[in-house]
Structures are given as C-alpha cells and as structure tokens.
Amino acid sequence: MSPELSQKLAAAVDGMPAFPKSVQKILELTRDVNCAPKDLVQVIDKDPVVTVKVLRVVNSAYYSLPKQITSINHAVVYLGFNTIKNLALSIAAIGMLPADNAAGFDGQQYLLHSLATAGIAKQLALRVDDADPMDCFIAGLLHDFGKVVFAQFMPQEFRKALETSQSDASSLHLALRALIGVDHAVVGAMLVEKWRFPADLIETIRHQHGPDLKDTPAIACVFAANQISKKLEFGFGGNPCVEELPPTIAKRLGGTLDEVIVSMGDLTSVFEEARIFSKI
C-alpha cells in the first residue's frame, strides 16, 4: 500500500463515527447469562437513541400495550427483562449500520444482506468446532462495513467499482483493488480496529477473502454465510459474484456451497428475522 493511499484510508476511517460505547456494553452484558437487569437498564438508559428505539417498539401498535411505556425501567416491568434484553441487542446491532450513503449504494439492500449473512453465520457456527455463534453473528453483520467507509469517503471510486462488477458479474473485491488499491475487507478491518473490537473479529473481517483468506472457524462461517445470502439473493451488498467454498472452508463445513445450502434446510425464518430487524 502506498503512503498516500494509507493516509487517505486512515483519514476516511477517522471520519467514521465512533462506535457507541453503549452498544459495545450491551453486547458484552448480553453475552453474560448472569447479567443483572439493572446493569442493562443503566446502559440502555444512558443511550438516548437505543432508549427511544426500544420505547418506540414497545409502544408500537404492533404490540398494543394497554398503557404508554415511558422508560426502560417501565418496559422491563411490563415485558420482562429477557424480552427487553433481546430487543435492545437487536436494536444495538442494527444501530451500527449506516443510515445513508452517497455512491448509489442501496443501504436497505445492504442491511438485508448483512443481517442475512449474520443470521446464517450464527447458524453455521453451531456446527463448526470452536466457532462462537454470537461472534459469528457480529462478524457477519460487519463483514462488509468497509463498503460504508468507501460509500461515504470515496463515493466516485466506489460507484465505479460497483458498476464494473455489476457489468460482468465479477468480484467487487477485484474491482476495488484495481480502482482504489485495497478492498473493503482491509478498510472494514481498520474501522473495527479503531473501534477496539477483539482481535479475532478484526482478523475475520480482514482475512475474509482472496489471497489474504485465512483458515479459521469464524472465517469459514462468515465466508459461507456471505456466499449463501448472495446465492439465495437475500438483500444485496453490491457484489454479484458468488464464489465456491475453498477446500479448507468446505472441509470445516462438511460440503460444497450447494451441499451446505441443502443441509441448512428452510432458511425462510432467518430471512424473515433479517427483514423484521431491518425495519426497526
């Protein structure tokens, strides 16, 4: 990487919003089965955005509670701690995804692709040794986050790369490497590193593709989940190119891409969940 490119990318990553501490804390707390209700309430309460969204969901006509819920504490009494915990986790995870973009990049489709990849990666993790379902969910959710950096800070180049890969169904990774010099995996990893995510999550995003591909349980799950959601066309992250599983990944998952898809059975509920989350 040239010094100019490296500087440009660092500036772009710096321009991204800070990762909300509250979200990180919620993820941390919900990983702990013994997490105390009041600790979670305190974390949510301190984040006005998550608070407003939780209250919006619980007060929606969808749920039609007999009375207006006015605080997180109030919501816990009415709907129970676990329900609020799960809602907050969903909202927090989605809150990490971008609201808008500037390169003709379809945010809603991207969100669906990310959520579907997250959901499938979580399921795959259940059958791969040493893969943690929650970590795979988060890695799946964020695996394409580098595209958001490109969409915001290098919209011209990114638009051109999207068009190139769209025109001949070639890999977006290759188009980006040709046009910018690096692909979204590199930038996405820089971003989550800035956010001080754990090293294995950074590694999963950085080494998810191409010559840099690493053989780890989490990468196997996220790589396969990414290809499955592309192949089944649930959402669209801008990359039309579906790739076969490399031998190392096929070995960890016990089959080729098509065989893994068949073995997962009906994925409607995963997609349905992604659709619901994408609307929160």
Place this chain on the structure above:
Amino acid sequence: MKVRFWGVRGSIASPGPNTVRYGGNTTCIEIRTDNNELIIIDAGTGIFPLSQTLLAELPVTANVLISHSHWDHIQGLPFFIPNFIPGNLLRLHGAFDPVSGKGVEQVMSVQLQYSYFPVREAEMKARIEYVTLAPEQSIQIGSATVTPYLMNHPVIDFGYRIEANGKSVFFTGDHEPPQNIYEPGEDGYAEYQTFVDEKADSIRRAMHGVDVLIADCSYTEQEYPAKKGWGHGTFNSSIQYAKDAGAKVLFCTHHEPTRSDDALDAVFRQVLLDNPPQAEGPDYRLAREGESYEF
C-alpha cells in the same frame, strides 16, 4: 362452569410411580361454560388425553388459549387428535412475540417443521385458525368473555380471565410477581418500585372477584431465593393473590417435576399450617390431573 385439570406439572412431563396421584402431564386445563362451550388453556402434554375424550363429541370447535410459548405449554399441540379429522375447528389464541416479531401461529409452525413432526399443517384435516390477542382487550368466545393480561415471565406471558354466566376463573400462566431490580437506597429503586406497584395493582384488578384462581405455585418460600428471576411464583405469593382477589378457591399448579406426590403433600401440609384457611375462604387446593371442579 366446569374446570378440569389435564396437566398440572411444570417444565417437563414427569410420569412414573412417584407422580401417579397428582399426575405427570404438563399444563392443560379444560373449561366448559354452562352452554358447554369448550375452552382449553395451554396445550402441554395433558392436551393429548383431553383430545381423546373429544372424539365422542365430533365435530368440535376447540378454543385454545396459549399463556406463553415455552415447551411445557405448547408441546401437546401436534397431538391434538381433532386436528386430523375433517370438520373440526381449532382456534388458537395467544400473544404477539415482540422479539421474534411473530404472532401465535409460531407456536404451531415451530413444532410442525418436517424434521420434528411428520405431518405438515397443510396436511391436517381440521381447520386451524390463529387469533393473536392484545393485552387487556377482551374477546368473546360463545357465552364467555376472555381477557388476556400481561404477567411476568422470561417470555411474554398472558394470564386469562374467563367470565360466563356470572361465573369466572383466572389462570396466571407461569408468573412470578415482579420484583424490584434495585436494592433499597440505590438510585432507581423508588422509581422502579412505583412501576412494580402499578403492575401489581393491575394484576390484582385483573383477578378481582374471581370464583376460581389457578396459579403458578412452583416453589416454597425456602426454595424461592435460589430461583428468583426464573419467572415462577410461590405458594405464598399465590395465596396472597387469592386472598386479595376474594377468590372462593385457589388451585395451586405448575408442580415441580422433581417433586414426588409424597413430597408435594408434605410441602402443601406446611403451606396450610403457615396459611391456615379461614371459614370465609379462600379454599386452598393442589391441582390434580383428572380432577374437575364445578361451580
């Protein structure tokens, strides 16, 4: 009105020589109005023996009310025999689940996945309808008015009040009286307590004046501290509800799966010593599989 218990066990079906007297099936309660309309609360394994008795009165319209989606309250649904016979109608009522974003239909669909059950819903011969209920919005089932109330359990749980012809029954589903999550003196304690009190009041209002209260009495006072937050009540908490409601009779249910008949009798003897029944009521009883109560 007649109430009959078909399953009184909590958590998991527990057949065997130690549970013969009170029964091993999980939650299922049959309610008949004076017009003989059929309402079934919860579809634990007890719904299977109940459904066999329905073959004598085909075609049936079964109104099933689901308190919540945990296995011990839904597990018998695929084995509800009238589903397989044309002309019957199963109308399944229950809550919307804000976490999955699904209505009551999910308690059926999740169980009828082909890997877990050989008959798909499309192949069932009876008509199956789903009615997703909203808290405190009453519906009419024949002569009965049914009102769901939000209770407190790890998932959304409805308690149901059923009123018909001047008689009434309330079932709590699985329910732990809400507790303050803060310690006295901590910030937030007082505010949270106002919500807890408000919630407790709304539950008492929901039960007020019922003839029969059927309540989750999973634990003794001694057992409760280790099970706090699990979403179940105690004998004492349910007795307090029955007194506050002015109920004629309290049926204690959701018996612990590890509690033998003898142990259950012993626990209940102590409960009655601690809470001596008064002449004006309520009468305290252990729910027993197969037992009916007409009033």
